[in-house]
């Protein structure tokens with residue numbers, strides 16, 4: 123097993139901390155590391171699992187402690203065509219899995235905005251995709267998990283087998299055990315393409331109205347918002363919605379290999395990017411051009427899966443564009459009926475000239491029984507912002523208050539700056555989750571920088 127000392131951050135590159143990083147290859151090695159940690163051996167500051175570090179904040183870090191990098195937890199995955207399920211090792215990335223599954227006519231049931239996410243990270247954060255309004259979050263599709271508990275015992279858990287532990291682990295941010303593998307349902311597909319309908323929405327209310335009226339006709343739906351537009355155009359956007367294509371939708375040249383997956387990196391970001399590259403002026407110009415170039419209304423445009431789901435993955439290391447201070451993503455959800463809170467936050471960001479080229483709005487469907495899972499029936503907005511934006515901390519604190527008052531919450535996998543009081547108010551089932559955690563981890567072996575910051 124490889125062991126090293128490393129400085130780690132999340133995708134936002136804020137708050138680096140130093141940890142001992144071990145790369146276990148088997149559940150037995152995971153068990154050994156957790157047992158040693160529990161005995162105060164290798165790392166008295168606790169231990170936490172890490173996938174590909176795509177959570178934005180400090181969820182997969184443990185300052186002065188042990189981080190279990192799950193990349194070598196293998197091998198890969200096996201498909202069971204009889205049940206249309208796959209069992210994948212926790213370190214398997216969605217990129218690897220997507221390529222392997224498509225060859226057999228299957229797709230992952232929930233795909234986030236990047237394919238560089240592991241199965242462990244997908245369950246740990248109970249991730250959602252553009253299909254949450256019809257398909258729910260990742261945990262909805264999981265049938266069972268292999269889990270090494272903090273005392274080193276190996277468990278198999280699922281919605282029918284110790285459901286309390288299963289749901290506490292789903293969205294539990296790695297704090298109830300180390301997932302070693304997951305079995306989950308697959309989505310049968312006939313091609314590696316989607317048919318996309320695009321609508322330009324002139325303001326926030328027209329996007330909300332259009333999504334409410336017709337989202338259910340589509341498997342996937344997401345609206346990019348121009349957060350720098352002001353006045354009557356506040357919250358204008360580009361709504362893209364899609365369904366999986368069938369072979370008859372493809373041009374003749376693609377029909378001989380309808381499941382061929384094309385996922386490429388087209389460019390990399392330089393190691394050193396000057397601070398302030400993404401500022402109000404540069405982002406305003408980008409947003410205006412993006413909005414102007416989008417079709418006012420387009421129906422049935424064919425797009426391959428990688429460019430529809432993961433356009434940002436085409437640029438390796440795009441997070442470095444935010445310069446040495448990094449970026450913060452603020453993603454929150456508010457229940458239906460609380461649109462005023464969403465509108466107010468959009469107006470405040472627009473008035474502040476907050477330079478965000480990545481602001482996406484989605485409509486969530488029902489949540490899961492998982493106490494720390496993020497999605498709730500309502501609206502979610504995710505906004506990337508430079509971490510060194512003047513006044514950012516105060517602005518986001520005021521949003522936390524508004525979101526909590528509206529019965530909403532921030533997404534722990536994206537958070538890097540919230541305080542414990544705000545988060546405790548946003549997750550009313552936190553105590554139920556803590557009871558399970560105390561049962562499986564009475565010594566507090568599993569800890570992360572996020573858990574310490576938010577007093578979970």
Ligand SMILES: Cc1cc2nc3c(=O)[nH]c(=O)nc-3n(C[C@H](O)[C@H](O)[C@H](O)COP(=O)(O)OP(=O)(O)OC[C@H]3O[C@@H](n4cnc5c(N)ncnc54)[C@H](O)[C@@H]3O)c2cc1C
Nearest residue numbers: 173174175176177234235240242243246249250295296301
């Ligand atoms: C560009 C971009 C777009 C994104 N889009 C979306 C989106 O659309 N929807 C969405 O939901 N999320 C999205 N995310 C967030 C991302 O999907 C989650 O943060 C996910 O958890 C990252 O997986 P990872 O493998 O990198 O895990 P890490 O970031 O390394 O870890 C995330 C959490 O999972 C835990 N964990 C990891 N492995 C294990 C394991 N084996 N056992 C137990 N716990 C484990 C960690 O302890 C940590 O708490 C996006 C992130 C980026 C960078």
